[in-house]
Amino acid sequence: MKAQRQISLEILRILCMLFIVTGHIGGRSGIESFPPFAIAPHAVNCFVLISGYFLITSKFKIERALRVINETIFYTFTITIILYLFGKADLYDITKSIMPFAPTKFSYWFVNKYLAVILLSPFICKVCATISKRQYQILLATLLLIASSLLIVFPFAELFGNSFSLLWMITVFITGGYLRLYEPEFKYWGTATLGLLILYNICNIYGQGVICLGYNSLITWSLAIATFMWFKNLQILDRGIIAKTTTFIAPHVFAAYLIHEQGLMRTYIVDLLNKFQGYMPNTLYLYLFGIAVIIFSAFIDKGRMLLFKYTGIDQLTNKIACRLNKLYEG
Numbered sequence: 445m446k447a448q449r450q451i452s453l454e455i456l457r458i459l460c461m462l463f464i465v466t467g468h469i470g471g472r473s474g475i476e477s478f479p480p481f482a483i484a485p486h487a488v489n490c491f492v493l494i495s496g497y498f499l500i501t502s503k504f505k506i507e508r509a510l511r512v513i514n515e516t517i518f519y520t521f522t523i524t525i526i527l528y529l530f531g532k533a534d535l536y537d538i539t540k541s542i543m544p545f546a547p548t549k550f551s552y553w554f555v556n557k558y559l560a561v562i563l564l565s566p567f568i569c570k571v572c573a574t575i576s577k578r579q580y581q582i583l584l585a586t587l588l589l590i591a592s593s594l595l596i597v598f599p600f601a602e603l604f605g606n607s608f609s610l611l612w613m614i615t616v617f618i619t620g621g622y623l624r625l626y627e628p629e630f631k632y633w634g635t636a637t638l639g640l641l642i643l644y645n646i647c648n649i650y651g652q653g654v655i656c657l658g659y660n661s662l663i664t665w666s667l668a669i670a671t672f673m674w675f676k677n678l679q680i681l682d683r684g685i686i687a688k689t690t691t692f693i694a695p696h697v698f699a700a701y702l703i704h705e706q707g708l709m710r711t712y713i714v715d716l717l718n719k720f721q722g723y724m725p726n727t728l729y730l731y732l733f734g735i736a737v738i739i740f741s742a743f744i745d746k747g748r749m750l751l752f753k754y755t756g757i758d759q760l761t762n763k764i765a766c767r768l769n770k771l772y773e774g
Contacts, residue, residue: 489668496620504566593656607658633674699745
């Protein structure tokens with residue numbers, strides 16, 4: 445059952461990235477996926493929930509942070525170099541692309557916040573492992589009080605954080621940890637997911653300007669929990685075409701994010717989408733395009749992994765990680 449649950453969560457990761465990719469590309473091109481309904485407004489939250497679920501009981505390894513840094517720099521810089529060779533970038537772009545964590549057009553808001561969560565995770569996990577269940581619940585309730593929103597002016601009107609804040613990402617991470625340590629006794633997660641999704645869309649259509657529906661909305665947060673638990677409890681065989689496809693693509697979904705959201709690629713990938721638009725219904729075309737982006741990115745990332753292996757980048761990263769891990773071990 446353990447392998448089955450892992451496969452199902454890997455499928456969830458792939459689906460989340462598909463909805464993130466199609467949301468970004470579709471939004472910039474003016475193509476709505478299922479107008480006027482939203483089917484995955486909680487994809488980013490689910491992504492962070494999965495990390496919190498697995499990392500809360502894992503030994504901290506600085507390699508996780510170093511891999512994020514290496515991959516981010518590689519894709520921002522390499523894509524800029526390629527575009528420069530085709531006359532689509534200049535030397536100033538190349539200079540800025542080496543520093544994707546600086547506040548430039550090459551910066552990824554999610555990567556910066558996610559990297560911060562990884563670096564803070566050993567301390568977060570230590571606190572969560574030493575407090576009681578009741579204290580954990582109070583901690584979560586407190587974080588939700590100051591970081592989440594329900595109505596435009598309630599509870600704190602995003603005074604302490606917002607959908608893109610580090611505080612909110614930590615809140616979702618800690619939520620994932622709670623689901624790992626104290627799994628709620630509830631069986632109807634699929635029904636809850638559907639119900640919350642309907643509620644979200646009703647609020648989205650009739651409650652705009654009154655009800656908050658960002659990542660830090662209590663509705664979006666609850667929807668992410670229901671979806672995560674639903675997939676976690678799905679029984680999917682760890683063999684067969686679904687499992688093989690999942691294990692091939694899942695390790696590379698982060699690359700799909702880095703590639704399609706690269707500062708210069710955002711424009712060109714939308715141009716590519718619009719170039720072939722009109723040959724099929726917009727929704728079908730958008731999702732087929734999103735699937736193509738993820739599969740293409742998986743193959744590219746396979747090549748990137750081989751490059752890192754045979755050029756010694758992985759070996760150097762491991763040496764640095766060994767030294768830094770000792771600092772965390774104290």
